[in-house]
Amino acid sequence: MLKTFDLVLIGVMTATAAVTYTIKHRAELKLEEVHRLEAEIKLEKDTIDLLKADWALQSQPNRLERLVNAYNAELQLQPTDSTALVHAKELPMLRSEVPAPDVTEANAGPKGATMAGAKGATGKAQPVPMSAPRGIVQQHGVVADEADEIETGSVE
Template structure:
């Protein structure tokens, strides 16, 4: 009887050792993957830093001015007027802010029902700023085409 019990204990210990080895091996694989991912993250951060430095060099005002002067005949660039820029209050209304037209149903006679829409003009979205703020004459401001944005 003692020999059978010893064999069972040896089997249980062998199984426990195998499970322990498997768990240890998986943990080591996961640790290697973590180190690999950390190295990739460091490489990406270094690449981002390098690209930021390159952008800073490429967008230096002195360099851009030299390029503009060198290629001015081909590009025919002109300075942007400060009045050409749009402020947020001058943008058209959002689509959600446009009023919805009123639609009503009317029944006509005993032969059947028809659907009619009440004819109400839908207000045109207007820029949030006035034309006088942008240095425009009121007639020019009325001619500005506005639309809804989503």
């Protein structure tokens, strides 16, 4: 009886040792994964810090002023008027939020209408944004489908 009991205890101890070793091995693998993830996170944080420093360097006002002066003839930049700034609520709707156009309200122009059809009260062509949503384009008298491209021209 003692020999059977000893054999059972030896079997239980062997099984316990195997389970303990398996758990220890899995824990070491998880610890290696944690260290790898921490290294990746540190690399990403360092990259973000580097990009922030680069952005600060690239957007320095004196650097931008030198670039504007150097390329003024090519870019023909003008100062932004204070009236050109808008609030978020004044921005046009997303295409998904724009209601379907009423055919009776819209001018039935040819597909791919150009700026020549967008006349204001003065009879001159009015500027229309190139990617203007349908509702904004309709305000200028041009009907535009999702696939239409609006050409812009010079407005005198």
